[in-house]
Amino acid sequence: MSGKPERDGFLTERRRFAQAVRELCAETVACDAPDELFREVADRVEALVEKLVAEPRRFRTVASSLDEEIRMEGRRYHYGDLLDFSPLAGLANPLAPPMSIRKEDDTKLVATLVFSGAFEGGPGLAHGGYVAAAFDELLGLTQSLTGEAGMTGKLKVRYRSPCPLNTELRMEGRVHQKEGRKIVARGTMHAEDRLVADGEATFVVLEDEVYREKTSRFGEA
């Protein structure tokens, strides 16, 4: 893609499309339809895949989306990729639950999310791995409030109580410490007043050159 795409229409339709795929993913797991119906739907989805495969590829620089909610002045971030197409927070990524994130102050982010039945681990409960993934996402964005771009070096999640499906979960992430190239962020996840899990992650700040090298292989940096 050359230049910036038209932002509003681009993201509106991509988000709507992602939401439709997300709901279909959830229904594939949740419903008990006859195999014949699944066959018909699979035929239509496969035809759609063929159609999209014929479209141009999306390069890394696309319009940003949530910068009205998080403005980090980051010289190295492409917010669209970090957020809108993120597999956890991204409204334009069908795999994402997704997460709604807002900045509360200079060191703290607050997020809400709902795990649908497609994320089921134990019966009626969200898979513990996706709970960890949500922490990685939120704490990763939290550490970037320092103005640096780091990659997860360590992630530790303590599960305090079962994580329910189809229930709004509230997460908080806060920058705990910044020392040299290391940033530590801590967070919690609650279902109503109940603590579901808490987590801590250590991020390693990348040098500009390293970041450019890592991202350049995926298109425009």
Next chain:
Amino acid sequence: MEKSGPQRRRLAAALRLLSVEGVNSDGPKEVYAEAAEMLEEVVKGLRKEPRRMRRVGFRQGKDGFGKREFDFGMVDLSPVSGLANPLAPPLRVQRNEEKRATGTVVYPGSVRTGTGWVHHGYVAASVDEVFGAVLAWMGQPIMTGILDVRFLRPCPVEEEVRIDGWVRRESGGVVFTEARVEVAEGPVAEAHAVFFIVGEDQYKRFEEQRNRKLVAGC
């Protein structure tokens, strides 16, 4: 025990590809609008179908997991390893010997982050899933207590990733596990975790609660 139908798996595979295209393609907005409209209609149709009640069974099995035969909700519809779950990359898990398991996975472009590498949260989720298979030898439901992952290098998309997990020690109702994540270029991550035995009575309560909610439509 009822198995998930082959067409559900086929649909899941197609949706997995569609999710990748939803992220990787860059067509005109009209293409996505038209597609969304079609998919929304399909969803409406599927919502008229009965809800899937989860089937649970812990019994002596012949599925390679040892003492415990997983119900299809735990395997075929798992969001990490389930062939019938479009969210799953999917991870393939094999139990090598008692107290050890290996998972292999090729992460699709849809789980890529802004840096172009696999989202570390997905790596953590896969490790958790491999630990679940490691602990299948116990024959009892378990839940994650602590998951601790140390990332050594970025994890590439569209390349095979191997996860080896094993039990380090067991003490009462608590099991301590370890794992190593590798790609061809070398190690990606190391992990350790603590799991608690839930007990079948507690597990059945979760199950009953889940099905009550489904019947109530929430």
